[in-house]
Amino acid sequence: MNDINSVREQLLSQLESLEDKKQILRANELRNLYGAIKDQPESERAAYGQAVNALKQELEEKVAEADAGIDDQVPIDVTAPMDANAEIPSLLPTEDGSIHPISREIQIISDLFYRMGFEVSPSRELDDEYHMFTSLNFPEGHPARDDYDTFMTEEGLVAPAHTSTMQNRIIKARLDRVKSGDPIAVLAIDRVFRNEDLDARHEHTFHQAEGVYVGEGITVGDLVGTLKTFLTGYFGKEVDAKITPFYFPFTEPSFEFSLSCPFCEEDEYCKVCSSERWIELLGCGMIHPNVLKEAGVDPERYTGFAWGCGVERLIMMKYDIEDIRHFNSGKLTFLRQFK
Numbered sequence: 001m002n003d004i005n006s007v008r009e010q011l012l013s014q015l016e017s018l019e020d021k022k023q024i025l026r027a028n029e030l031r032n033l034y035g036a037i038k039d040q041p042e043s044e045r046a047a048y049g050q051a052v053n054a055l056k057q058e059l060e061e062k063v064a065e066a067d068a069g070i071d072d073q074v075p076i077d078v079t080a081p082m083d084a085n086a087e088i089p090s091l092l093p094t095e096d097g098s099i100h101p102i103s104r105e106i107q108i109i110s111d112l113f114y115r116m117g118f119e120v121s122p123s124r125e126l127d128d129e130y131h132m133f134t135s136l137n138f139p140e141g142h143p144a145r146d147d148y149d150t151f152m153t154e155e156g157l158v159a160p161a162h163t164s165t166m167q168n169r170i171i172k173a174r175l176d177r178v179k180s181g182d183p184i185a186v187l188a189i190d191r192v193f194r195n196e197d198l199d200a201r202h203e204h205t206f207h208q209a210e211g212v213y214v215g216e217g218i219t220v221g222d223l224v225g226t227l228k229t230f231l232t233g234y235f236g237k238e239v240d241a242k243i244t245p246f247y248f249p250f251t252e253p254s255f256e257f258s259l260s261c262p263f264c265e266e267d268e269y270c271k272v273c274s275s276e277r278w279i280e281l282l283g284c285g286m287i288h289p290n291v292l293k294e295a296g297v298d299p300e301r302y303t304g305f306a307w308g309c310g311v312e313r314l315i316m317m318k319y320d321i322e323d324i325r326h327f328n329s330g331k332l333t334f335l336r337q338f339k
């Protein structure tokens with residue numbers, strides 16, 4: 001960590017003297033810090049990586065501040081005809097923008113899982129059939145492949161229909177960890193795509209939070225406990241959970257996970273759950289032995305669970321949003337409510 005602090009001092013003082021402030025983001029010293037993450041001892045790697053990210057963010061903010069200072073100067077169009085009667089344009093700042101609600105909630109969701117010991121990983125917006133299907137126990141020609149009507153490129157690449165495409169990579173990259181007795185705990189949260197007819201509940205582009213947990217002696221109880229802890233944190237209210245059997249090729253057994261409606265009030269009609277008191281929220285299950293095997297894990301010795309949850313679905317419940325299409329509509333009246 002000492003080296004991060006000294007690089008920070010050095011870059012901040014360099015920044016002062018730079019004409020083009022953005023150059024600081026390309027500094028070799030910063031790149032070297034990123035390169036050094038993998039050399040840290042396992043126990044310190046996450047904290048080290050975060051400290052490097054925090055430094056990069058600090059520098060980006062300083063660069064943005066410097067840029068904003070330049071933008072404050074009103075541009076003058078020297079070619080414009082002169083109008084002696086023109087009003088002098090207002091120099092008052094226009095309204096500030098704000099972080100998009102999806103980005104903000106992804107941060108909140110990621111933080112909650114981070115505190116439970118999960119690493120957070122992005123996904124890919126273009127992937128191959130192996131990661132979309134084969135690695136997830138959908139053999140060639142398996143009818144369940146048709147349940148995922150997504151987009152493909154002419155080269156045969158897939159726009160992922162779920163962030164489960166990361167499962168095989170997540171596990172493979174951490175085999176040493178699971179063998180040394182530490183569980184794999186990763187949340188893959190990113191954009192996914194489906195060939196859907198658009199309506200208030202369906203979008204062709206949305207976000208999914210995929211959880212993967214693998215270790216020795218992991219059970220369905222761990223799965224339910226993890227999701228319950230997360231949802232209680234996310235909705236700020238103690239929730240109950242129940243699971244009902246379901247089918248996915250990549251989990252066995254598979255479940256549909258329901259939570260007790262956090263919005264129900266005694267004796268009042270609840271429009272979130274139509275007063276059913278339970279909300280079917282997501283699909284989950286114990287990772288199929290074939291999926292573990294394909295990623296190099298011995299399913300006789302290790303078990304794990306996985307789930308996939310629509311991010312917009314969670315946000316819509318939390319803020320009582322009736323139409324998923326609002327998120328990408330660019331409607332300011334919608335977005336301003338999240339400032």
Ligand SMILES: [Zn+2]
Binds near residue numbers: 263270276
């Ligand atoms: Zn309710």
